Every structure is written in C-alpha cells, then in structure tokens.
Amino acid sequence: MAGLASFIVVLALTYVGFLLLARSQAKYRPPTVWAARIPPYRLRLFGGFFLALALAAALQMQGVGFGSLLWVLTVAAGAGMVSLRLATSAR
Amino acid sequence: MAAPAQPDEPGGVRLALNWLHTWFGLLSCLLLLVIFWTGTLAVFDWEIDRWMKPATRFTAPTEMSIDAFRPVAEASAPGAEFWQVQFATDRAPAEFYAQLNDGAHFYRTIGPDGLTLLPDQGTYGGTQFFYPYHFTLNIGFANIGLILCAFAGIMMMVLCVSGVIIHRRIFADFFTFRKSQKSQRSVLDLHNLTGVLALPFHFVISLSGVALFSAMYLPTAQEAVFASDPTAFDQNYFSRPAAGEAGQNSASLDVMAEEAARRWDGVWPGHLRIYYPGDANSYVEARWPLHGSLAARYHSIWFDAATGDVIAAPQPSAASAGYAVLWGLHVVQFDHLTIRWLYFLSGLAGCVLIATGLLFWSQSRRKRHAKTGKKGAEIVAVIAIGGTTGLILATLAFLISNRLLPLDMEGRATLETWCFHAVWLAAFAHAGVRRGAAWREQWIAIAIGGVVAVALNAVTTGDAIPVAIARGQWGVAGIDIMLLLGSFLAIAAAWRMRSSQVRTREGHAKKFLPAEKS
Numbered sequence: 231m232a233g234l235a236s237f238i239v240v241l242a243l244t245y246v247g248f249l250l251l252a253r254s255q256a257k258y259r260p261p262t263v264w265a266a267r268i269p270p271y272r273l274r275l276f277g278g279f280f281l282a283l284a285l286a287a288a289l290q291m292q293g294v295g296f297g298s299l300l301w302v303l304t305v306a307a308g309a310g311m312v313s314l315r316l317a318t319s320a321r
Numbered sequence: 322m323a324a325p326a327q328p329d330e331p332g333g334v335r336l337a338l339n340w341l342h343t344w345f346g347l348l349s350c351l352l353l354l355v356i357f358w359t360g361t362l363a364v365f366d367w368e369i370d371r372w373m374k375p376a377t378r379f380t381a382p383t384e385m386s387i388d389a390f391r392p393v394a395e396a397s398a399p400g401a402e403f404w405q406v407q408f409a410t411d412r413a414p415a416e417f418y419a420q421l422n423d424g425a426h427f428y429r430t431i432g433p434d435g436l437t438l439l440p441d442q443g444t445y446g447g448t449q450f451f452y453p454y455h456f457t458l459n460i461g462f463a464n465i466g467l468i469l470c471a472f473a474g475i476m477m478m479v480l481c482v483s484g485v486i487i488h489r490r491i492f493a494d495f496f497t498f499r500k501s502q503k504s505q506r507s508v509l510d511l512h513n514l515t516g517v518l519a520l521p522f523h524f525v526i527s528l529s530g531v532a533l534f535s536a537m538y539l540p541t542a543q544e545a546v547f548a549s550d551p552t553a554f555d556q557n558y559f560s561r562p563a564a565g566e567a568g569q570n571s572a573s574l575d576v577m578a579e580e581a582a583r584r585w586d587g588v589w590p591g592h593l594r595i596y597y598p599g600d601a602n603s604y605v606e607a608r609w610p611l612h613g614s615l616a617a618r619y620h621s622i623w624f625d626a627a628t629g630d631v632i633a634a635p636q637p638s639a640a641s642a643g644y645a646v647l648w649g650l651h652v653v654q655f656d657h658l659t660i661r662w663l664y665f666l667s668g669l670a671g672c673v674l675i676a677t678g679l680l681f682w683s684q685s686r687r688k689r690h691a692k693t694g695k696k697g698a699e700i701v702a703v704i705a706i707g708g709t710t711g712l713i714l715a716t717l718a719f720l721i722s723n724r725l726l727p728l729d730m731e732g733r734a735t736l737e738t739w740c741f742h743a744v745w746l747a748a749f750a751h752a753g754v755r756r757g758a759a760w761r762e763q764w765i766a767i768a769i770g771g772v773v774a775v776a777l778n779a780v781t782t783g784d785a786i787p788v789a790i791a792r793g794q795w796g797v798a799g800i801d802i803m804l805l806l807g808s809f810l811a812i813a814a815a816w817r818m819r820s821s822q823v824r825t826r827e828g829h830a831k832k833f834l835p836a837e838k839s
Binding site: 233234236237295296299300302303304305306307309310313 | 514518519520521522525614615616646650655657658659660663664666667670
C-alpha cells in the first residue's frame with residue numbers, strides 16, 4: 231500500500247511537470263491570453279521543478295533503490311497520460 | 322534493399338542509422354516480440370503458477386523446519402546430486418527442487434504443513450514455461466535458444482541507441498500521437514511514443530539483459546577464472562567434489578539457516594541447498610533471498626553438512642554488487658507490487674513498440690510491393706499478426722488447456738506446451754490466409770478466449786473472482802481481472818477495425834490494414 235501511495239504522489243507530480251513541459255511547445259499552448267503571456271522557458275523551468283519534486287518524493291518515500299526505479303517508471307506513465315490528454319483534446 | 326547512406330553525406334549518420342534501425346529491427350522483430358511478451362508475463366510468473374496449479378492456492382507459512390522436512394526430501398529424491406528448499410514468500414509457497422544423478426529435475430510444492438509434498442500439478446506454469454521461454458525459448462538443443470536470446474539482447478541495444486539518434490524531435494515525440502491522421506502516421510506516432518516514453522525501461526532492460534548474458538558473449542573470462550573447476554561458476558563460486566563414501570550429515574539445517582540469518586542482520590535465507598546428501602563431503606549452501614531488495618545478490622554462505630561449521634562466507638565485491646543491481650533490475654524478484662505492475666505495463670509498451678514498428682514497415686511498403694510484385698510487405702504483415710495477436714491467442718490456449726486437461730493425464734504438462742505452439746502456428750496460418758481480416762478475427766478470438774479462461778477457472782476450481790478475493794488469492798483474482806480487461810480491449814479493437822473497414826469500403830481514409838488484399 232505504501233508503494234501505491236508513493237506511486238500516486240509521484241504520478242501526480244510528473245503529470246503536472248510534463249503538462250507544463252508540453253505547454254511550452256507552441257502547438258500545445260492553449261489559445262488564451264494568460265497562456266500567451268507566460269514565456270516558454272518559465273513553463274519548462276516549472277515543469278523541470280515538478281519532475282525534480284517527484285524524484286525527491288519518490289526517494290523520500292521509497293528509499294534510493296526502489297525510489298529511483300519508481301520515479302523512472304512513473305515518469306513514463308505521467309508523460310503517457312499527458313500524451314493521451316493532448317491526443318484526445320486535439321480532436 | 323537500398324544501400325545505407327555514407328556517414329560523410331549531409332545527414333548521413335542519421336540516414337545510415339535509420340537504415341540500421343529498420344533492417345536490424347525487421348531481422349529480429351519476431352524474436353524480440355516473443356522475448357518481450359514472455360518476459361512481461363514472467364513478471365507475474367508465480368501468480369500464473371497459482372492460477373495454473375489450483376492445489377497451491379493456500380496461504381503458506383513463511384517459516385518451516387528443514388530438519389523436520391529432511392526425511393521427506395531424502396525419501397522423495399534418493400541419491401540426488403542436490404536438493405533444495407525454497408522458503409515461502411508472500412507470492413509463492415515453499416518449493417522443493419532436486420537434481421537427480423541422471424540429470425533429471427524434480428519439482429514439487431511443499432504443502433501448507435511444511436511436511437508434505439503436493440502431487441505433481443501436471444503443468445510447467447509461469448515459472449517453468451514463460452520464465453525460461455524469455456531467455457531460452459525453451460530450446461535446449463545445443464543452447465540454440467540461449468544463443469538466439471543473447472543475439473536479440475544485442476539487437477535490442479542497437480535498436481535503442483540507433484532509435485534515439487535518428488529521432489530529431491525526441492522531446493516533441495513525448496507528446497505526439499495523431500490518432501485522427503491516417504493510419505500509417507498513427508502507427509509511427511505510437512511507435513515513437515512507446516519508444517520514447519518507455520526508453521529508460523527499454524534501455525535498462527536491454528543493458529541488464531546483455532549483462533546477464535556476459536558469460537555467453539565473453540566465455541574466456543569465465544574459463545580463465547574457473548579453469549581448475551568449471552562447475553564452480555554454476556555452483557555460485559564454490560564447490561567441492563563428492564567423496565564417494567557415506568558420511569554423517571547430522572548437523573541441524575535449521576541452525577545453519579539461523580546462523581546465515583544472524584550473519585545477514587536478520588535476513589532469512591531465500592533457500593537452503595544440500596549438495597551430495599549422505600556423502601562424507603556433503604555441504605550446504607544458504608543463499609540470500611531475492612525478494613527483499615532491489616539488487617538480486619547471489620550471495621551465499623556454505624556450511625559443512627556433517628559439522629555445521631561455516632566453510633566459506635565470502636563478502637561480495639563492489640563489482641558483484643553492481644552486477645547484482647543489474648540482475649535485480651532485470652529479473653524483478655523483489656517484493657514491490659507497484660513497481661512490478663509498472664514493469665508489466667512497460668513490457669507491454671515494449672510489445673507495442675515492436676509490433677508498431679513491424680506494422681509501419683509493412684504499411685509503408687504495401688502499395689509499392691503490390692505494384693512490383695514483391696512479397697516482403699505481406700510477409701511482414703503476417704509476422705506482425707502472428708507475433709502479436711497470435712502470441713496472445715497461444716497464451717490463452719495454454720491457460721485454457723490447463724483448465725480442460727485432466728490432472729492425472731500422462732504428459733499433461735507437455736501437452737499444454739503443444740497446445741501453445743499449435744495455436745500459435747495456426748494463428749500464423751490464419752494470418753497468411755485471411756491477411757488484413759485476420760487482425761479483427763484474431764482479436765475476436767482473444768476476447769472469447771479470455772472470457773472462456775476466466776469461466777473455466779471459476780467452474781473447475783470454484784475460485785470465481787469474488788471468491789478468490791475473499792480467500793485472499795489476489796494473484797489468481799488479478800489474472801482473471803486482467804483476462805477480462807484484455808477481452809474488453811480486444812473487443813474494442815475488433816469493433817474499431819470493423820468501423821475502419823466499413824469506412825475504407827466507403828472510400829474514406831484507411832485506419833488499419835484493409836480486409837481486402839491490395
């Protein structure tokens with residue numbers, strides 16, 4: 231159960247991180263005024279920050295060995311969810 | 322086949338590697354599909370065992386007395402070269418294994434009382450079929466299976482590295498999946514997406530797979546170190562020959578296990594193996610458990626069977642500790658259910674990666690090959706169908722035959738494997754005859770097969786999903802749930818293909834391989 235809780239936390243953080251990274255790409259930017267005002271580098275910075283936060287959470291909750299492995303595998307899941315969201319919202 | 326571009330041409334390195342990626346991928350695709358699929362299933366090999374061996378569905382006590390069990394072991398495998406008891410874990414009951422003098426193997430599950438052996442369950446299950454299939458293809462003759470898998474490991478590494486280099490837009494590929502575009506584009510997007518998303522997994526699993534085969538690639542190192550005693554490498558770096566005369570093996574095995582646990586700060590051994598039982602030179606190996614940590618340390622303490630004294634207790638070197646991490650990352654024997662599921666999903670992503678690579682190759686050349694009369698695209702399409710849906714169907718046939726064949730049938734385990742291979746072969750033949758339509762028909766067969774397997778499990782064992790959950794048999798329930806989920810996805814895929822084929826006939830964009838031969 232502790233593993234599942236860690237996964238959910240890490241997944242949420244990586245999802246936010248990758249969503250920000252994706253939004254930094256011109257074609258995935260929402261056509262809103264506020265979005266246009268945020269420079270892409272800042273989105274990438276925040277995206278990277280969330281990914282780092284996810285790694286810190288994984289290491290804290292699962293230790294170095296399982297934590298880093300959980301992060302690596304969950305990063306793929308988070309990025310996959312963002313891809314799915316972008317693919318479905320683009321229809 | 323066009324010649325690869327020269328590296329000194331503009332964009333030459335990428336083009337050359339693109340050529341390498343395409344043709345190496347094509348050469349090893351079926352082999353890689355089989356290895357990835359069986360490896361993915363092997364992540365839950367003990368759970369598959371419980372599904373296929375209903376008598377082992379009990380909550381095993383994690384502690385047992387080997388001294389009390391010893392008479393049972395010696396009576397079951399008299400004159401064995403060695404016998405071992407693998408202690409129960411959360412995933413698996415205690416197992417007894419012996420290697421007899423004629424080279425035959427003897428496997429049995431130890432009953433819940435820790436004093437009896439269950440009768441032969443008449444199946445190889447996950448641990449003796451899917452797991453060895455992953456790295457030997459179950460071809461023992463002249464080590465052909467091992468050699469092919471070692472070759473596939475190198476190929477996968479080449480494909481990973483060349484795949485990364487040929488992708489200019491690796492960051493953008495993280496998010497690019499255009500499912501509303503034409504089929505060929507979607508297939509390539511899915512290939513890129515699964516490749517990029519699970520790249521760390523693919524890279525680690527290929528690298529660790531290659532590392533595990535290191536003795537096969539570079540046998541001279543092993544031969545040089547173990548020149549005086551070649552068997553010592555297989556016996557975990559220690560061995561001594563049998564004396565050939567009877568001896569008193571009176572030392573307590575339980576005390577040896579306790580001594581090993583004391584030296585390992587309370588970590589109980591994974592198994593105890595007794596070499597040459599009854600011989601004057603008999604000795605006992607207590608091996609570190611694989612399920613406790615990420616690193617799969619093949620780390621042992623050896624005892625003299627007569628006196629119980631420690632013969633050897635080497636400390637693992639830094640190199641072997643590093644190797645243990647690679648080993649652990651590959652064999653996934655640790656108790657971490659979430660990571661186990663993530664491995665399973667990543668393994669499936671690997672299967673999708675290979676299958677979409679094949680499909681893209683076939684789709685992109687279909688029209689050209691049809692015009693010029695070449696058969697390449699058609700053959701690859703047949704391999705794609707047989708290697709994906711055909712392999713899933715074969716797995717279902719393996720499970721269904723397990724529930725249908727009588728338990729006391731002679732050669733039942735072998736017959737199950739025949740069912741697997743016969744259905745797989747039939748799936749290839751069906752793909753060859755029906756071409757594009759085979760996709761949909763095989764998805765429908767998978768949907769039916771999944772439901773039939775779950776129903777048969779419920780009828781023949783009484784462990785329907787709610788009952789299995791109530792009994793705490795989460796492994797069995799989990800497999801049933803995955804089979805039902807797989808059936809649902811297969812029906813969805815078949816439905817989608819039907820819609821696509823209808824649209825194709827109406828002249829709309831093709832989304833999947835068409836039913837008609839082009």
